[in-house]
Amino acid sequence: MQKRKLGNSNLEVSALGLGCMGFDFVYGPPTDRQEGVKVIRAAFELGVTFFDTAEVYGPFTNEELVGNALAPFRDQVVIATKFGFNLEGTPGLNSRPEHIKQVAEASLKRMKTDVIDLFYQHRVDPNVPIEDVAGAVKELIQEGKVKHFGLSEAGAQTIRRAHAVQPVTAVQSEYSLWTRDPEGEVLPICEALSIGFVPWSPLGQGFLTGKVDASTTFDGNTDLRSTFPRFTPEALKANQAVVGLLKDIAGRKNSTPAQIALAWLLAQKPWIVPIPGTRKLERVEENLRSAEVELTSADLSEIESAFSKITVQGARLPEEHLNLVDR
16 A cells, blocks of 8 residues: 655655544544454555544444554554534534543544544634644643644635634545645645645545436435435436546546546645545445546546536535534
8 A cells, every 4th residue: 555644744654544533523423443343454465554533423422433443453554533613512613622522532532542642633623723623732832641643624815814723634524536625725725834635535525436427315314315416316316427527537547437536636736645544445446446447537537527527516514514614
């Protein structure tokens, strides 16, 4: 497995990580625990050294799963987790310094580890100056409880202000062929400040795999995609053009649409590390093979040109989720 460095830091990880949220949260009922452990450990055996979780996934149970699964080789992997929500009492954002420190202690216990490799603010809290957030994480780093500081779905100005207090190692935002928002300001600021970038949902919540079509339905009780504007029957039908483009390139490259979507991200910058999520071992294997797919500059130009003629229908997230994004 190829390795990449996240920004200017000494944090080296596999070129593709594993997003672990789906084992517990959002895309259907929780996975059987033993099966989850098996898939995470198999991903490590295949070369993955970067695993992404958060206290809010479950809540809490995903950190326990990841910590348990990775315990035998804890010193050979990088675990990222996140803070920033009130999960008891009144729901909402909470990045007050004292809360951040409480979350860190609880996450360490759940994951049965003595250090968090990468600690992200999950969503920017407008009620807490980002300098205070960065300062709290800086103290945790000085105490040896955290190694690196990250931000998720943060805007360029927030990134710059946080970085001035405590260097930001990685920024995580949704980014894929059909969600290009970070290209405007976030990727340029990451490049300018030598910060790594971690695309979440690099396969468009599964849409870019080509396994979702206009007739696909989602369980309203367990699958959050049932509420996503891009996953209405009309949008699914209209957006098949994106998948058609990926299938066309995949056919010529002897690969799959998912592999082309991930290879496209890897080709954007050498400091980009996508974290596709899956609960199936065969999908882990398929995703990892995307690192072997070579897209030439001609391929990339062709994808760009074809994509420019496609209008993606539907917002990337429901309005209440978009309201939490720092813009």
